[in-house]
Amino acid sequence: MFPHKGVQQLKSIVGVMHERSLEIFQLKKQALEQGDEAVAHQVGEGKDIMSILLKANVEASQEDKLPEEEILAQMSTFILAGMDTTSTALSITLTILSQHPEVQEKLRNEILEASKGEPLEYDALVSLPYLDAVCRETLRLYAPVAQVFRETREDVVMPLSHPIRGVDGKTIHEIFVPKDTVVAVGLLASNRNKAIWGEDAEEWKPERWLSPLPGSVTGSKIPGIYSNLMTFLGGGRACIGFKFSQLEMKVVLCLLLSKFTFAQSDKKVNWVLSGVRFPTVGNSPKPSMPLKVGLYKGAVPA
Numbered sequence: 243m244f245p246h247k248g249v250q251q252l253k254s255i256v257g258v259m260h261e262r263s264l265e266i267f268q269l270k271k272q273a274l275e276q277g278d279e280a281v282a283h284q285v286g287e288g289k290d291i292m293s294i295l296l297k298a299n300v301e302a303s304q305e306d307k308l309p310e311e312e313i314l315a316q317m318s319t320f321i322l323a324g325m326d327t328t329s330t331a332l333s334i335t336l337t338i339l340s341q342h343p344e345v346q347e348k349l350r351n352e353i354l355e356a357s358k359g360e361p362l363e364y365d366a367l368v369s370l371p372y373l374d375a376v377c378r379e380t381l382r383l384y385a386p387v388a389q390v391f392r393e394t395r396e397d398v399v400m401p402l403s404h405p406i407r408g409v410d411g412k413t414i415h416e417i418f419v420p421k422d423t424v425v426a427v428g429l430l431a432s433n434r435n436k437a438i439w440g441e442d443a444e445e446w447k448p449e450r451w452l453s454p455l456p457g458s459v460t461g462s463k464i465p466g467i468y469s470n471l472m473t474f475l476g477g478g479r480a481c482i483g484f485k486f487s488q489l490e491m492k493v494v495l496c497l498l499l500s501k502f503t504f505a506q507s508d509k510k511v512n513w514v515l516s517g518v519r520f521p522t523v524g525n526s527p528k529p530s531m532p533l534k535v536g537l538y539k540g541a542v543p544a
Protein backbone atom coordinates (compact mmCIF):
# COMPACT_ATOMS: atom_id res chain seq x y z
CA MET A 243 0.00 0.00 0.00
CA PHE A 244 2.15 2.85 1.32
CA PRO A 245 5.60 2.46 -0.32
CA HIS A 246 7.66 3.36 2.72
CA LYS A 247 9.94 0.85 4.47
CA GLY A 248 9.16 2.18 7.97
CA VAL A 249 5.39 2.00 7.42
CA GLN A 250 5.65 -1.52 6.01
CA GLN A 251 7.75 -2.59 8.98
CA LEU A 252 5.21 -1.10 11.40
CA LYS A 253 2.40 -2.90 9.55
CA SER A 254 4.24 -6.18 9.88
CA ILE A 255 4.88 -5.63 13.63
CA VAL A 256 1.19 -4.82 14.20
CA GLY A 257 0.31 -7.99 12.26
CA VAL A 258 2.60 -10.16 14.41
CA MET A 259 1.23 -8.62 17.61
CA HIS A 260 -2.35 -9.23 16.47
CA GLU A 261 -1.76 -12.84 15.42
CA ARG A 262 0.07 -13.72 18.63
CA SER A 263 -2.57 -11.98 20.77
CA LEU A 264 -5.31 -13.86 18.91
CA GLU A 265 -3.50 -17.17 19.46
CA ILE A 266 -3.10 -16.55 23.23
CA PHE A 267 -6.67 -15.29 23.49
CA GLN A 268 -8.09 -18.40 21.81
CA LEU A 269 -6.02 -20.77 23.94
CA LYS A 270 -7.12 -19.00 27.13
CA LYS A 271 -10.75 -18.93 26.03
CA GLN A 272 -10.69 -22.65 25.18
CA ALA A 273 -9.13 -23.52 28.56
CA LEU A 274 -11.73 -21.41 30.37
CA GLU A 275 -14.53 -23.23 28.54
CA GLN A 276 -12.99 -26.62 29.46
CA GLY A 277 -12.90 -25.76 33.17
CA ASP A 278 -10.49 -25.25 36.11
CA GLU A 279 -8.33 -28.30 35.33
CA ALA A 280 -7.43 -27.03 31.84
CA VAL A 281 -6.86 -23.48 33.15
CA ALA A 282 -4.47 -24.78 35.83
CA HIS A 283 -2.33 -26.43 33.15
CA GLN A 284 -1.72 -23.20 31.29
CA VAL A 285 1.15 -20.75 31.57
CA GLY A 286 0.28 -18.64 34.63
CA GLU A 287 -2.10 -21.36 35.94
CA GLY A 288 -5.06 -19.03 35.49
CA LYS A 289 -3.51 -16.32 37.66
CA ASP A 290 -2.15 -14.25 34.78
CA ILE A 291 -3.71 -10.94 33.83
CA MET A 292 -5.39 -12.24 30.62
CA SER A 293 -7.01 -15.25 32.32
CA ILE A 294 -8.34 -12.95 35.05
CA LEU A 295 -9.66 -10.46 32.49
CA LEU A 296 -11.35 -13.21 30.44
CA LYS A 297 -12.91 -14.78 33.52
CA ALA A 298 -14.22 -11.41 34.73
CA ASN A 299 -15.65 -10.80 31.28
CA VAL A 300 -17.49 -14.15 31.25
CA GLU A 301 -18.97 -13.36 34.68
CA ALA A 302 -19.84 -9.73 33.84
CA SER A 303 -23.42 -8.70 33.15
CA GLN A 304 -24.40 -8.35 29.49
CA GLU A 305 -24.13 -4.56 29.54
CA ASP A 306 -20.63 -4.61 31.13
CA LYS A 307 -19.16 -7.27 28.82
CA LEU A 308 -16.30 -6.22 26.57
CA PRO A 309 -16.55 -7.37 22.93
CA GLU A 310 -13.80 -9.81 21.88
CA GLU A 311 -12.01 -7.25 19.70
CA GLU A 312 -11.71 -4.92 22.71
CA ILE A 313 -10.14 -7.67 24.80
CA LEU A 314 -7.68 -8.26 21.97
CA ALA A 315 -6.90 -4.54 21.85
CA GLN A 316 -6.34 -4.57 25.62
CA MET A 317 -3.76 -7.32 25.10
CA SER A 318 -1.71 -5.08 22.81
CA THR A 319 -1.93 -2.29 25.41
CA PHE A 320 -0.70 -4.62 28.14
CA ILE A 321 2.14 -5.90 25.98
CA LEU A 322 3.25 -2.39 25.01
CA ALA A 323 2.55 -0.60 28.30
CA GLY A 324 3.57 -3.40 30.61
CA MET A 325 6.37 -5.29 28.91
CA ASP A 326 8.75 -2.79 27.33
CA THR A 327 8.52 -0.42 30.29
CA THR A 328 9.33 -3.00 32.95
CA SER A 329 11.96 -4.80 30.87
CA THR A 330 13.63 -1.44 30.27
CA ALA A 331 13.58 -0.66 33.99
CA LEU A 332 15.16 -4.04 34.68
CA SER A 333 17.77 -3.64 31.94
CA ILE A 334 18.78 -0.26 33.32
CA THR A 335 19.01 -1.67 36.84
CA LEU A 336 21.29 -4.50 35.67
CA THR A 337 23.45 -2.04 33.72
CA ILE A 338 23.87 0.17 36.78
CA LEU A 339 24.57 -2.79 39.04
CA SER A 340 27.27 -3.89 36.61
CA GLN A 341 28.80 -0.40 36.87
CA HIS A 342 28.60 -0.45 40.69
CA PRO A 343 29.87 -3.91 41.78
CA GLU A 344 29.87 -2.86 45.45
CA VAL A 345 26.13 -2.04 45.28
CA GLN A 346 25.50 -5.32 43.45
CA GLU A 347 27.31 -7.20 46.21
CA LYS A 348 25.44 -5.38 48.98
CA LEU A 349 22.11 -6.04 47.29
CA ARG A 350 22.92 -9.71 46.71
CA ASN A 351 23.87 -10.09 50.37
CA GLU A 352 20.59 -8.56 51.47
CA ILE A 353 18.65 -10.95 49.23
CA LEU A 354 20.65 -14.05 50.23
CA GLU A 355 20.44 -13.28 53.94
CA ALA A 356 16.68 -12.81 53.76
CA SER A 357 15.96 -15.84 51.57
CA LYS A 358 18.47 -18.37 52.98
CA GLY A 359 18.11 -20.42 49.80
CA GLU A 360 14.29 -20.54 49.94
CA PRO A 361 11.89 -18.53 47.72
CA LEU A 362 10.97 -15.25 49.45
CA GLU A 363 7.36 -14.67 50.50
CA TYR A 364 5.63 -11.53 49.19
CA ASP A 365 5.86 -9.55 52.47
CA ALA A 366 9.54 -10.33 52.94
CA LEU A 367 10.34 -9.47 49.32
CA VAL A 368 8.61 -6.08 49.28
CA SER A 369 10.16 -5.03 52.58
CA LEU A 370 13.81 -5.55 51.63
CA PRO A 371 15.03 -1.96 52.17
CA TYR A 372 18.06 -1.91 49.89
CA LEU A 373 16.27 -3.66 47.03
CA ASP A 374 13.45 -1.14 47.36
CA ALA A 375 15.92 1.77 47.38
CA VAL A 376 17.74 0.47 44.28
CA CYS A 377 14.44 0.09 42.37
CA ARG A 378 13.11 3.50 43.42
CA GLU A 379 16.32 5.30 42.57
CA THR A 380 16.51 3.63 39.16
CA LEU A 381 12.88 4.46 38.39
CA ARG A 382 13.56 8.06 39.48
CA LEU A 383 16.72 8.74 37.51
CA TYR A 384 16.00 6.56 34.49
CA ALA A 385 12.21 6.69 34.15
CA PRO A 386 11.54 4.38 31.16
CA VAL A 387 8.96 6.87 29.80
CA ALA A 388 10.72 10.25 29.79
CA GLN A 389 7.77 12.34 28.65
CA VAL A 390 4.14 12.12 27.63
CA PHE A 391 2.05 14.45 25.51
CA ARG A 392 -1.31 16.03 26.25
CA GLU A 393 -3.53 18.48 24.36
CA THR A 394 -5.38 21.30 26.14
CA ARG A 395 -9.16 21.09 25.74
CA GLU A 396 -9.65 24.73 26.72
CA ASP A 397 -7.62 27.88 27.30
CA VAL A 398 -5.69 27.56 30.56
CA VAL A 399 -3.37 29.72 32.62
CA MET A 400 -0.64 27.48 33.93
CA PRO A 401 0.99 28.60 37.20
CA LEU A 402 4.75 28.02 37.44
CA SER A 403 6.26 26.35 40.52
CA HIS A 404 9.14 28.85 40.34
CA PRO A 405 9.04 32.21 38.59
CA ILE A 406 11.20 32.61 35.48
CA ARG A 407 12.66 35.74 33.84
CA GLY A 408 11.42 36.59 30.33
CA VAL A 409 13.63 37.99 27.52
CA ASP A 410 12.33 41.47 28.41
CA GLY A 411 13.63 41.00 31.96
CA LYS A 412 10.15 40.72 33.50
CA THR A 413 9.41 38.01 36.05
CA ILE A 414 6.84 35.47 34.85
CA HIS A 415 4.71 33.52 37.35
CA GLU A 416 2.24 31.86 34.95
CA ILE A 417 1.89 30.99 31.28
CA PHE A 418 -1.19 31.25 29.09
CA VAL A 419 -1.73 28.04 27.10
CA PRO A 420 -4.45 28.29 24.43
CA LYS A 421 -6.95 25.50 23.67
CA ASP A 422 -5.67 22.69 21.38
CA THR A 423 -2.00 23.18 22.33
CA VAL A 424 0.12 20.02 22.49
CA VAL A 425 2.00 20.06 25.78
CA ALA A 426 5.00 17.83 26.56
CA VAL A 427 4.92 16.70 30.18
CA GLY A 428 8.54 16.22 31.28
CA LEU A 429 8.36 13.23 33.62
CA LEU A 430 12.12 12.78 33.71
CA ALA A 431 12.76 16.52 34.13
CA SER A 432 10.55 16.53 37.22
CA ASN A 433 12.28 13.44 38.66
CA ARG A 434 15.66 15.12 38.20
CA ASN A 435 14.69 18.62 39.31
CA LYS A 436 17.51 19.95 41.52
CA ALA A 437 15.19 22.37 43.29
CA ILE A 438 13.28 19.31 44.56
CA TRP A 439 15.85 16.53 44.81
CA GLY A 440 18.92 18.61 45.65
CA GLU A 441 22.23 19.29 43.91
CA ASP A 442 22.88 15.55 43.54
CA ALA A 443 19.58 15.04 41.66
CA GLU A 444 21.37 13.68 38.60
CA GLU A 445 23.39 11.13 40.53
CA TRP A 446 22.24 7.56 41.13
CA LYS A 447 22.20 7.21 44.91
CA PRO A 448 19.96 4.45 46.31
CA GLU A 449 20.92 5.59 49.84
CA ARG A 450 18.73 8.68 49.47
CA TRP A 451 15.71 6.38 50.01
CA LEU A 452 17.06 4.83 53.21
CA SER A 453 16.51 7.92 55.36
CA PRO A 454 13.54 10.30 55.42
CA LEU A 455 13.27 12.34 52.21
CA PRO A 456 14.03 16.07 52.50
CA GLY A 457 11.18 18.59 52.92
CA SER A 458 11.85 19.90 49.39
CA VAL A 459 10.65 16.48 48.13
CA THR A 460 7.82 15.73 50.57
CA GLY A 461 6.45 19.27 50.28
CA SER A 462 6.87 19.46 46.50
CA LYS A 463 3.23 18.55 45.67
CA ILE A 464 4.38 16.44 42.69
CA PRO A 465 1.10 14.88 41.44
CA GLY A 466 2.71 11.51 40.56
CA ILE A 467 1.15 8.35 42.03
CA TYR A 468 4.50 6.95 43.14
CA SER A 469 7.09 8.27 45.60
CA ASN A 470 6.88 11.98 44.66
CA LEU A 471 7.95 10.88 41.19
CA MET A 472 6.31 11.28 37.78
CA THR A 473 7.59 7.91 36.49
CA PHE A 474 4.07 6.42 36.41
CA LEU A 475 2.30 9.74 35.79
CA GLY A 476 -0.57 10.93 38.00
CA GLY A 477 -4.27 11.68 37.73
CA GLY A 478 -7.03 9.67 36.08
CA ARG A 479 -4.81 8.19 33.35
CA ALA A 480 -1.88 7.23 35.54
CA CYS A 481 -0.28 3.81 35.08
CA ILE A 482 -2.54 1.01 36.31
CA GLY A 483 0.39 -1.42 36.49
CA PHE A 484 2.75 0.46 38.78
CA LYS A 485 2.50 -1.91 41.73
CA PHE A 486 2.68 -4.93 39.48
CA SER A 487 5.80 -3.65 37.72
CA GLN A 488 7.63 -3.01 40.99
CA LEU A 489 6.85 -6.52 42.19
CA GLU A 490 7.99 -7.94 38.86
CA MET A 491 11.27 -6.00 39.07
CA LYS A 492 11.92 -7.23 42.60
CA VAL A 493 11.12 -10.88 41.81
CA VAL A 494 13.37 -10.90 38.73
CA LEU A 495 16.24 -9.10 40.50
CA CYS A 496 16.06 -11.50 43.45
CA LEU A 497 16.16 -14.55 41.21
CA LEU A 498 18.95 -13.25 38.98
CA LEU A 499 21.22 -11.84 41.69
CA SER A 500 20.97 -15.01 43.78
CA LYS A 501 22.47 -17.02 40.92
CA PHE A 502 24.45 -14.71 38.67
CA THR A 503 26.95 -11.86 38.67
CA PHE A 504 26.76 -9.00 36.18
CA ALA A 505 29.72 -7.04 34.85
CA GLN A 506 30.15 -4.46 32.10
CA SER A 507 31.05 -5.73 28.63
CA ASP A 508 33.53 -3.84 26.43
CA LYS A 509 30.71 -2.76 24.09
CA LYS A 510 29.35 0.72 24.82
CA VAL A 511 25.60 0.73 25.39
CA ASN A 512 23.61 3.81 24.35
CA TRP A 513 20.12 4.45 25.67
CA VAL A 514 17.71 5.69 23.02
CA LEU A 515 15.03 8.02 24.39
CA SER A 516 12.11 6.90 22.21
CA GLY A 517 8.55 6.52 23.59
CA VAL A 518 9.96 3.94 25.98
CA ARG A 519 13.75 4.18 26.25
CA PHE A 520 15.76 1.18 25.05
CA PRO A 521 19.43 0.12 25.00
CA THR A 522 21.43 -0.36 21.85
CA VAL A 523 25.04 -0.79 20.76
CA GLY A 524 26.49 1.92 18.49
CA ASN A 525 23.90 3.43 16.16
CA SER A 526 21.94 0.22 15.62
CA PRO A 527 18.16 0.65 15.80
CA LYS A 528 17.93 -2.85 17.34
CA PRO A 529 17.66 -3.11 21.12
CA SER A 530 20.63 -4.91 22.68
CA MET A 531 22.47 -4.71 25.97
CA PRO A 532 25.56 -6.89 26.22
CA LEU A 533 26.67 -7.65 29.78
CA LYS A 534 29.16 -10.18 31.13
CA VAL A 535 27.12 -12.68 33.08
CA GLY A 536 28.83 -15.16 35.42
CA LEU A 537 27.62 -17.83 37.83
CA TYR A 538 27.63 -16.58 41.40
CA LYS A 539 30.03 -18.87 43.27
CA GLY A 540 28.01 -18.91 46.47
CA ALA A 541 24.76 -19.73 44.64
CA VAL A 542 22.62 -22.45 46.19
CA PRO A 543 21.99 -25.11 43.46
CA ALA A 544 18.34 -25.06 42.28
Ligand code: HEM
Pocket residue numbers: 291319320323324325327328331385386387390391473474475478479480481482483484486487
Ligand atom coordinates in the same frame (compact mmCIF):
# COMPACT_ATOMS: atom_id res chain seq x y z
C1 HEM B 1 8.42 0.36 35.05
C2 HEM B 1 7.29 0.03 34.48
C3 HEM B 1 6.24 0.99 33.98
C4 HEM B 1 6.32 2.34 33.72
C5 HEM B 1 7.53 3.26 33.86
C6 HEM B 1 5.00 2.77 33.26
C7 HEM B 1 4.67 4.08 32.93
C8 HEM B 1 3.43 4.48 32.49
C9 HEM B 1 3.09 5.84 32.11
C10 HEM B 1 4.04 7.03 32.16
C11 HEM B 1 1.80 5.84 31.70
C12 HEM B 1 1.01 7.03 31.17
C13 HEM B 1 1.14 7.07 29.65
C14 HEM B 1 0.28 8.15 29.02
O1 HEM B 1 -0.84 8.37 29.46
O2 HEM B 1 0.71 8.75 28.02
C15 HEM B 1 1.32 4.47 31.81
C16 HEM B 1 0.04 4.06 31.47
C17 HEM B 1 -0.38 2.76 31.50
N1 HEM B 1 0.31 1.67 31.99
FE1 HEM B 1 2.20 1.69 32.74
N2 HEM B 1 4.17 1.67 33.23
C18 HEM B 1 4.87 0.58 33.67
C19 HEM B 1 4.39 -0.71 33.82
C20 HEM B 1 3.12 -1.12 33.49
C21 HEM B 1 2.62 -2.48 33.63
C22 HEM B 1 3.41 -3.67 34.19
C23 HEM B 1 1.34 -2.48 33.13
C24 HEM B 1 0.34 -3.61 33.02
C25 HEM B 1 0.41 -4.76 33.60
C26 HEM B 1 1.03 -1.13 32.71
C27 HEM B 1 -0.15 -0.74 32.15
C28 HEM B 1 -0.47 0.55 31.81
C29 HEM B 1 -1.74 0.93 31.18
C30 HEM B 1 -2.88 0.00 30.80
C31 HEM B 1 -1.68 2.32 31.01
C32 HEM B 1 -2.77 3.22 30.41
C33 HEM B 1 -3.63 3.74 31.53
C34 HEM B 1 -4.70 4.70 31.01
O3 HEM B 1 -4.50 5.37 29.99
O4 HEM B 1 -5.75 4.79 31.68
N3 HEM B 1 2.14 -0.34 32.94
N4 HEM B 1 2.32 3.67 32.30
